[in-house]
Amino acid sequence: MAKIKEYPVIFKNFIIDILKGDFNKSSVKLKNAGISTLDKILSTDSPIRYTIWKINNKKKIKPIKNSGIKFAIIYFYKDNFNKADFNKLKALLDKQNYKNYEIFIDKDNLINEILQKNCTHICFVEQKDIISVFTLSSLANLINENTDIIYSDNDVINQFSIRVEPYFKPEYSPLLLYSHNYFNGLLAIKINGNLINELKNIHKISNNEIYKLILRLTRQSLKIKRIPDILYHKHHSNYERDKNISTQETVQNEIKERGLNAKIIDYKHKNYNLIKSYPIGEPLISIIIPFKDKISYLKQCIDSIESKSSYKNYEIVLVNNRSSEPETLDYIEKTKHRALSADIDFNFSRLNNMAAKAASGEYLLLLNNDTEVITPDWLESMLGFAQLSQSGAVGPKLLYPNNRIQHVGIITREKGVNHINSLMDSNKSGYKNYNDVPRECSCLSGACVMISKDKYWEVGGLTEELAVEWNDMDFSLKLINKGYYNVFCPHSVLCHYEKISRRGKHKTSLKQEIKYFMDNWEQVLPDDPFHNPNFSGKKTGFAIKLD
Missing domain, CATH: 3.90.550.10 (Spore Coat Polysaccharide Biosynthesis Protein SpsA; Chain A)
Structure with a gap:
C-alpha cells in the first residue's frame, strides 16, 4: 500500500491518466491510495472495515450444476x-x-x-x-x-x-x-x-x-x-x-x-469456556537458560522460578556464553544449579541444543534470562498441555514491564510473522477472547517455550543456521509440518524484558537469517491455518482487509 510521502506522485499520475483518457487506470490508483489511507487511520475493530469488506466482496451469482450432493x-x-x-x-x-x-x-x-x-x-x-x-x-x-x-x-x-x-x-x-x-x-x-x-x-x-x-x-x-x-x-x-x-x-x-486430565474454570464471559489442563504425574522439567553476563536479570529470573513455582520437579540448566564480569563468574561458581560453559560465538539455537543434550528432564523449557515468573502454576499449566499427544510446543502469555502484552501467539504472514494483540493492555481479552483462552497457533516466542524432549529432537531441535532470530518461528513451523499443534497457554504468565542482553547486535547475521527463513518457509507463510485470510495481519492481527 502507498505511503503518505508517495501521494504527490500518485495524484500526479492520476491527473496524467485522466488526461490520457485512461479512467480505469486512474480510478484504480486513486482507490488504492484511499484504501491505504483508511487502513492507517482506522482502528483494528472499526465497523467501517467490515462495511468496506462487504462492498469489496459482493459476488455475482454464477450458474452451477446440481450434483449428487443433496x-x-x-x-x-x-x-x-x-x-x-x-x-x-x-x-x-x-x-x-x-x-x-x-x-x-x-x-x-x-x-x-x-x-x-x-x-x-x-x-x-x-x-x-x-x-x-x-x-x-x-x-x-x-x-x-x-x-x-x-x-x-x-x-x-x-x-x-x-x-x-x-x-x-x-x-x-x-x-x-x-x-x-x-x-x-x-x-x-x-x-x-x-x-x-x-x-x-x-x-x-x-x-x-x-x-x-x-x-x-x-x-x-x-x-x-x-x-x-x-x-x-x-x-x-x-x-x-x-x-x-x-x-x-x-x-x-x-x-x-x-x-482428559482437565477442567473448565470460572471465566468472566459466560458463553466461553476456559479449559485448564493438568499434568499426569510429575515428570522432570529441564529449564534451559542461556546467558552472557547481565547477572541482575539472570538472578531475577532464577529467584522468581525458585520463589514462585508451585511445581517443584524441575532442574535449571544454565548455559554460560562467554561471560566475563566478575559478579557473573562469582555467581556461576556459587550457584547450586548446573552451569554449562559454551565458549562459542553467540548462537541461540546451538546454546539450547547443547543444553538439551545435557538435560535430564523428560520435558524441556527454553527460557530467556530476561524473563520473570508471575503466576506460580506456570510450569504445571504448560506441562498439562505439553503432555497432550497432539501438542507440539506450548508457550505462555508474555507481558512487558508496563503490563502490556508482548506474546499471546504469533501469526504468519506473506512476508513474515506478527505478534497478535501486541502492546494491548493485558486486562483486555482481545478478539474473541484470544488473550484468555488456550488455543492453537502457528508460532510461539522462543523466550519461553515448553516441549517434550522426544518431540524437540524429532524435528532436530533448533536450527543452528538461525543463530539470533527466526529460530523460534522455524522451530514452531517444523512442529506444524510434523502434524503437531502449537499451543498458547494463558494460565502461565511471565514478564519479558525482551532483548536486554543483545539489543543492537548481530545486524549482519539477521539479514542472512531472514533470507534463510524465507527460503524455507515462504510458501506456507501466507496461509496461517489458525488465522483467517480476511484479516490483513496488521496492527493487532485482526484488522479486516480493506483491499
Missing part, C-alpha cells in the same frame, strides 16, 4: 415455530443457484425422513437466522468424498437489518473448540452411520445439542474444512441470547468422556 436443511427453533421466519428462509433458499436440497422442520424421528429423501449432508439453520444466497453453491464446490464437516464464517444482523460483528474463524483448532462452538453457523455434516446414530439420540435440536454433536464427532479423525467467507447471518436476538448461555457442563462432560 443438502438437508434442518430448521430448528427454541420455543414456538414462526411461519413468517420460516417463509423468509424458504425465499432465500429459492434464490440459491444450487437447487439440490430439501428443507425440514425439526421434529421427532427427523433422521428417517431425511434418509428417505437420499440427502448426503445436513445443515442447521436456527429460526430468525438466514443464509447467504451463495451458501449451498459454496458448500457444493468444496465438498468431496473425503469431506466430513464444513463450516464457514458468520456475522450478525442487527435490529436495523445491518450486517455487523463478523466472525472470521481459524481452521480446525481442537482446543479452541472447547472454548466455544465456532463451527456453528454455517455448519454442514456428511451423513454417515455415526451421524445417524448421534442424531437419533437428539430429541430436539438446539445450539447446545449441535455443540455436543460436534464434540462427539470430533473424537475421531475427520476431514474438516473451513470456508473463509460469510455464509451465515445470525439474528441479533439469537446472538444476544447465546451470550448469556453457558456450555460449561457440556464441555466438562466431553472432557470426562475423553479421559
Whole structure:
C-alpha cells in the first residue's frame, strides 16, 4: 500500500491518466491510495472495515450444476415455530443457484425422513437466522468424498437489518473448540452411520445439542474444512441470547468422556469456556537458560522460578556464553544449579541444543534470562498441555514491564510473522477472547517455550543456521509440518524484558537469517491455518482487509 510521502506522485499520475483518457487506470490508483489511507487511520475493530469488506466482496451469482450432493436443511427453533421466519428462509433458499436440497422442520424421528429423501449432508439453520444466497453453491464446490464437516464464517444482523460483528474463524483448532462452538453457523455434516446414530439420540435440536454433536464427532479423525467467507447471518436476538448461555457442563462432560486430565474454570464471559489442563504425574522439567553476563536479570529470573513455582520437579540448566564480569563468574561458581560453559560465538539455537543434550528432564523449557515468573502454576499449566499427544510446543502469555502484552501467539504472514494483540493492555481479552483462552497457533516466542524432549529432537531441535532470530518461528513451523499443534497457554504468565542482553547486535547475521527463513518457509507463510485470510495481519492481527 502507498505511503503518505508517495501521494504527490500518485495524484500526479492520476491527473496524467485522466488526461490520457485512461479512467480505469486512474480510478484504480486513486482507490488504492484511499484504501491505504483508511487502513492507517482506522482502528483494528472499526465497523467501517467490515462495511468496506462487504462492498469489496459482493459476488455475482454464477450458474452451477446440481450434483449428487443433496443438502438437508434442518430448521430448528427454541420455543414456538414462526411461519413468517420460516417463509423468509424458504425465499432465500429459492434464490440459491444450487437447487439440490430439501428443507425440514425439526421434529421427532427427523433422521428417517431425511434418509428417505437420499440427502448426503445436513445443515442447521436456527429460526430468525438466514443464509447467504451463495451458501449451498459454496458448500457444493468444496465438498468431496473425503469431506466430513464444513463450516464457514458468520456475522450478525442487527435490529436495523445491518450486517455487523463478523466472525472470521481459524481452521480446525481442537482446543479452541472447547472454548466455544465456532463451527456453528454455517455448519454442514456428511451423513454417515455415526451421524445417524448421534442424531437419533437428539430429541430436539438446539445450539447446545449441535455443540455436543460436534464434540462427539470430533473424537475421531475427520476431514474438516473451513470456508473463509460469510455464509451465515445470525439474528441479533439469537446472538444476544447465546451470550448469556453457558456450555460449561457440556464441555466438562466431553472432557470426562475423553479421559482428559482437565477442567473448565470460572471465566468472566459466560458463553466461553476456559479449559485448564493438568499434568499426569510429575515428570522432570529441564529449564534451559542461556546467558552472557547481565547477572541482575539472570538472578531475577532464577529467584522468581525458585520463589514462585508451585511445581517443584524441575532442574535449571544454565548455559554460560562467554561471560566475563566478575559478579557473573562469582555467581556461576556459587550457584547450586548446573552451569554449562559454551565458549562459542553467540548462537541461540546451538546454546539450547547443547543444553538439551545435557538435560535430564523428560520435558524441556527454553527460557530467556530476561524473563520473570508471575503466576506460580506456570510450569504445571504448560506441562498439562505439553503432555497432550497432539501438542507440539506450548508457550505462555508474555507481558512487558508496563503490563502490556508482548506474546499471546504469533501469526504468519506473506512476508513474515506478527505478534497478535501486541502492546494491548493485558486486562483486555482481545478478539474473541484470544488473550484468555488456550488455543492453537502457528508460532510461539522462543523466550519461553515448553516441549517434550522426544518431540524437540524429532524435528532436530533448533536450527543452528538461525543463530539470533527466526529460530523460534522455524522451530514452531517444523512442529506444524510434523502434524503437531502449537499451543498458547494463558494460565502461565511471565514478564519479558525482551532483548536486554543483545539489543543492537548481530545486524549482519539477521539479514542472512531472514533470507534463510524465507527460503524455507515462504510458501506456507501466507496461509496461517489458525488465522483467517480476511484479516490483513496488521496492527493487532485482526484488522479486516480493506483491499
